[in-house]
Amino acid sequence: MKKKLKINGEIQEIDADADTPLLWVLRDHLGLTGTKYGCGVMACGACTVMVDGRATRTCAMPVGAFNEQQDITTIEGLPGATHHAVQKAWAENSVAQCGYCQSGMIMTATAMLQNNPAPSDTDIDKHMTNICRCGTYQLVRVAIKQAAKELQNG
Amino acid sequence: MDKLQLGRRGFLQGAACLSFGLALSPYRVLAQDAPASTFSPSALLRIEPDNTVRVVMPHAEMGQGAYTGIAQIIADELDAEWHHVVAEHLESLDAAFNHQDWGTIATGASTSISNQWNNLREVGATARAMLVEAAAKHWDVPAATLTTNRSMVIDKANSRKISYGKLTTSAAQLTPPAKVTLKTPDQYSIIGQNVQRIDSVAKSSGSATFGIDLQLPNMLVAAIAHSPVFGGKVKSFDTAAAASMPGVKKIVEIPTGVAVIADTFWQAKKAKDALKIDWESGAFASTSSNDLWQQYSDLADTQGPVFERRGQIDFAQSDSQIEGEIRFPFLAHAPMEPLNATVQLSEDRCEIWSGTQLQGIDAVNLEQLTGIAASKIKINTQWLGGSFGRRAAPHADFLVEAVQIAKASKLPNPIKMIWQREDDIQGGFYRPMVLHRYKIGLDANKLPAHWAHQVVGASISEGTPFEEAFVVDGFDTLSTEGLRHTKYHVDNLEFGLHTTKHPIEVLWLRSEADSHTGPAVEAIMNRLARNAGANPIDYRRKLLAGNDEAHRIVGVLDALDKSSNWKTKPAENIYRGMAVHPSFGSVSGYIVELKKTGTHLSFHKVIAAMDCGRVVNPESVKAQIYSSVAFALSTLIGQKVEIAGGKAVQSNFHDYTVAKLSEVPDVEVILVDNGLTHPTGVGEVGVPPFIPAVTEAVFAATGQEVNEFPMNLDGYSFLNA
Numbered sequence: 009m010k011k012k013l014k015i016n017g018e019i020q021e022i023d024a025d026a027d028t029p030l031l032w033v034l035r036d037h038l039g040l041t042g043t044k045y046g047c048g049v050m051a052c053g054a055c056t057v058m059v060d061g062r063a064t065r066t067c068a069m070p071v072g073a074f075n076e077q078q079d080i081t082t083i084e085g086l087p088g089a090t091h092h093a094v095q096k097a098w099a100e101n102s103v104a105q106c107g108y109c110q111s112g113m114i115m116t117a118t119a120m121l122q123n124n125p126a127p128s129d130t131d132i133d134k135h136m137t138n139i140c141r142c143g144t145y146q147l148v149r150v151a152i153k154q155a156a157k158e159l160q161n162g
Numbered sequence: 163m164d165k166l167q168l169g170r171r172g173f174l175q176g177a178a179c180l181s182f183g184l185a186l187s188p189y190r191v192l193a194q195d196a197p198a199s200t201f202s203p204s205a206l207l208r209i210e211p212d213n214t215v216r217v218v219m220p221h222a223e224m225g226q227g228a229y230t231g232i233a234q235i236i237a238d239e240l241d242a243e244w245h246h247v248v249a250e251h252l253e254s255l256d257a258a259f260n261h262q263d264w265g266t267i268a269t270g271a272s273t274s275i276s277n278q279w280n281n282l283r284e285v286g287a288t289a290r291a292m293l294v295e296a297a298a299k300h301w302d303v304p305a306a307t308l309t310t311n312r313s314m315v316i317d318k319a320n321s322r323k324i325s326y327g328k329l330t331t332s333a334a335q336l337t338p339p340a341k342v343t344l345k346t347p348d349q350y351s352i353i354g355q356n357v358q359r360i361d362s363v364a365k366s367s368g369s370a371t372f373g374i375d376l377q378l379p380n381m382l383v384a385a386i387a388h389s390p391v392f393g394g395k396v397k398s399f400d401t402a403a404a405a406s407m408p409g410v411k412k413i414v415e416i417p418t419g420v421a422v423i424a425d426t427f428w429q430a431k432k433a434k435d436a437l438k439i440d441w442e443s444g445a446f447a448s449t450s451s452n453d454l455w456q457q458y459s460d461l462a463d464t465q466g467p468v469f470e471r472r473g474q475i476d477f478a479q480s481d482s483q484i485e486g487e488i489r490f491p492f493l494a495h496a497p498m499e500p501l502n503a504t505v506q507l508s509e510d511r512c513e514i515w516s517g518t519q520l521q522g523i524d525a526v527n528l529e530q531l532t533g534i535a536a537s538k539i540k541i542n543t544q545w546l547g548g549s550f551g552r553r554a555a556p557h558a559d560f561l562v563e564a565v566q567i568a569k570a571s572k573l574p575n576p577i578k579m580i581w582q583r584e585d586d587i588q589g590g591f592y593r594p595m596v597l598h599r600y601k602i603g604l605d606a607n608k609l610p611a612h613w614a615h616q617v618v619g620a621s622i623s624e625g626t627p628f629e630e631a632f633v634v635d636g637f638d639t640l641s642t643e644g645l646r647h648t649k650y651h652v653d654n655l656e657f658g659l660h661t662t663k664h665p666i667e668v669l670w671l672r673s674e675a676d677s678h679t680g681p682a683v684e685a686i687m688n689r690l691a692r693n694a695g696a697n698p699i700d701y702r703r704k705l706l707a708g709n710d711e712a713h714r715i716v717g718v719l720d721a722l723d724k725s726s727n728w729k730t731k732p733a734e735n736i737y738r739g740m741a742v743h744p745s746f747g748s749v750s751g752y753i754v755e756l757k758k759t760g761t762h763l764s765f766h767k768v769i770a771a772m773d774c775g776r777v778v779n780p781e782s783v784k785a786q787i788y789s790s791v792a793f794a795l796s797t798l799i800g801q802k803v804e805i806a807g808g809k810a811v812q813s814n815f816h817d818y819t820v821a822k823l824s825e826v827p828d829v830e831v832i833l834v835d836n837g838l839t840h841p842t843g844v845g846e847v848g849v850p851p852f853i854p855a856v857t858e859a860v861f862a863a864t865g866q867e868v869n870e871f872p873m874n875l876d877g878y879s880f881l882n883a
């Protein structure tokens with residue numbers, strides 16, 4: 009099946025079976041390997057991208073269900089101040105250990121902060137349901153708060 | 163710790179052959195040699211004309227922070243500009259990259275920093291001395307008049323300086339000094355600092371590529387159907403439906419199953435699911451976890467071969483007795499990045515791209531498998547998306563599978579084998595299921611005087627290249643470490659080990675034997691202290707008093723004691739537990755406070771204390787404590803692999819759960835200085851004592867003794883469950 013998708017602001021033409029999860033289209037067809045495979049059953053969040061600004065797990069979402077009107081944003085294409093602040097906070101706090109879950113963490117955090125620039129602890133608990141096997145959560149919290157502060161101040 | 167000194171025979175011989183082979187092989191120039199204009203006084207270090215300081219990493223980075231710590235140690239002795247230091251993955255099998263205690267290239271047992279401590283400092287100091295010498299020649303002044311700072315040699319008397327990058331060619335001509343003077347601790351400028359992780363930017367931008375992300379021209383992807391029953395074999399298979407599916411290039415049988423090779427992962431996976439395979443499952447197909455526990459329990463009724471004895475046990479001499487049993491389930495490592503390996507195989511060359519911890523041993527395994535000389539085997543280490551021991555595979559099982567697929571396919575293409583999460587959770591190589599049974603006789607002061615203990619579980623090292631190193635006097639220390647040589651003073655004790663066998667492969671998981679012996683011993687201590695009505699810190703102090711070898715444990719207890727108000731009663735609805743455990747040359751301990759709201763329990767406060775000797779990067783040590791807490795908590799609330807019909811019951815993160823952000827408490831970490839001048843283990847040390855600290859707080863709150871994992875509380879909920 010040939011299909012057009014809007015990924016990171018550009019229209020991309022792909023050729024994949026309609027049931028191929030968006031995750032594997034990104035990774036194997038478009039070479040965007042920043043989005044990770046962790047479970048394939050929507051249980052970990054490693055495959056999170058933004059679809060029209062919402063954090064979306066892609067490992068069990070068939071590409072056939074997407075259309076070219078939707079804005080799909082991956083870690084490679086994250087634009088804007090929110091993401092800049094998030095990435096900076098992540099790097100400065102050395103949040104990542106193995107790093108494998110962190111694309112998904114950063115996408116989820118960025119989507120949350122775009123909608124809610126001053127999340128409470130409860131908001132963070134509620135939104136950040138991604139699994140980190142390395143257990144970086146304490147520093148994820150620190151980095152989200154730092155990014156939120158930076159966004160509010162500037 | 164000397165428990166990891168590997169023996170002379172076995173794979174060490176293989177590894178020795180390896181480095182010899184490499185030295186003779188012209189292939190070596192392909193592996194990581196430096197261009198002529200760089201100064202490379204050691205295979206681990208390259209200083210380039212643009213001032214880049216490149217450290218080729220002798221250990222794998224799987225999240226534990228090894229790359230950063232290694233770079234800090236070299237950079238400090240080199241007096242390098244930290245911002246010019248970069249890490250490079252290992253691609254060579256040269257003996258220069260060997261683990262300093264094990265004689266082969268390997269990462270494990272929380273030793274990456276400690277084993278290289280002297281070596282790295284000497285590498286850095288040697289390079290620095292040669293750069294100074296080169297500058298002295300250049301200016302024609304005595305070397306002793308020069309100093310160094312931030313990748314510059316400085317001639318203060320003549321107000322001039324020159325960068326390391328400008329000296330690379332001349333320094334490369336010099337003979338390394340026979341002896342160098344290492345810095346004293348007061349001179350450290352990078353060691354002990356909270357520098358940002360060297361991989362932090364790459365891992366915050368999605369640009370760090372893991373093994374699973376590798377893309378090569380003409381690469382194909384393989385998925386495998388493994389036997390659902392442990393130890394099962396393929397009887398026959400029908401490829402009719404699968405072979406004609408889009409993208410499918412080849413379907414091959416390998417010893418562990420059937421693999422489909424296709425253009426993309428999804429095509430390979432779909433075709434794999436369409437295979438019709440008749441499995442020869444064997445006798446294990448009727449086994450369940452209950453059967454295994456029954457067998458373990460029956461064994462514990464009998465005296466196992468004794469691996470440790472002090473005095474003479476006689477319960478008739480004791481005032482009272484306490485008995486109990488604690489069961490630890492199979493645990494899958496579940497590294498976040500599913501196992502994978504890419505292989506390019508030809509008649510006489512084998513090239514691998516994978517995140518692995520045991521390159522030196524992998525090469526020996528692959529040499530045996532392919533008949534290709536180890537000198538023609540190249541292993542390109544990648545970022546490891548977690549491991550927790552799974553990527554330290556004594557028989558290189560996942561690399562072997564990938565090579566078997568490539569071999570059977572006869573395709574010239576590079577083939578990337580990817581395991582699904584289900585292959586990982588259901589594929590064995592688990593932390594063994596282990597039963598601890600104990601009986602303790604108390605004296606009139608309610609202190610333990612007689613301690614009988616049976617450990618029942620499968621051996622990790624038997625039948626592997628590690629057997630000789632880990633089996634001591636006939637006992638696998640990977641089953642007993644942490645209980646063996648307990649520092650607690652008990653006059654009479656007798657510890658037995660029943661070694662079981664089953665077709666499920668077992669493997670070290672983060673903290674190895676200490677993952678169960680630590681929680682078992684500390685749960686016992688908590689119970690005894692409670693029984694004596696004693697403060698659990700003071701009770702432990704009594705049992706450690708006068709033992710020189712226990713002074714670091716006591717130091718950690720003192721730190722915990724100081725940090726909390728053990729002497730005062732906790733506030734209403736707050737319940738406490740504590741534990742301490744030495745492992746991997748270090749000691750950690752916790753105080754856990756739980757809050758009870760009705761029948762719901764949640765964390766109120768967690769304090770950790772850690773003595774890991776000389777601290778190379780304090781924040782990095784703290785991060786490993788946070789990590790250990792989350793790891794241990796997952797085993798308390800969501801992880802076990804059960805067996806039914808000879809198969810694993812759990813399959814993925816929905817039923818083998820990892821603690822989430824909303825469940826994992828913030829931890830206050832105290833780094834304890836007990837005077838050690840060198841670093842000891844970090845990555846695995848924090849896991850064992852967290853478990854009994856929590857279960858004791860749970861007992862305080864609920865009156866329920868936790869004797870199996872994950873916890874199953876009657877009438878109470880904990881965290882999100």
Ligand code: FES
Binds near residue numbers: 045046047051056
């Ligand atoms: S890979 Fe999609 S949620 Fe785990």
Ligand code: FES
Binds near residue numbers: 141498
């Ligand atoms: S950093 Fe390793 S899984 Fe999150």
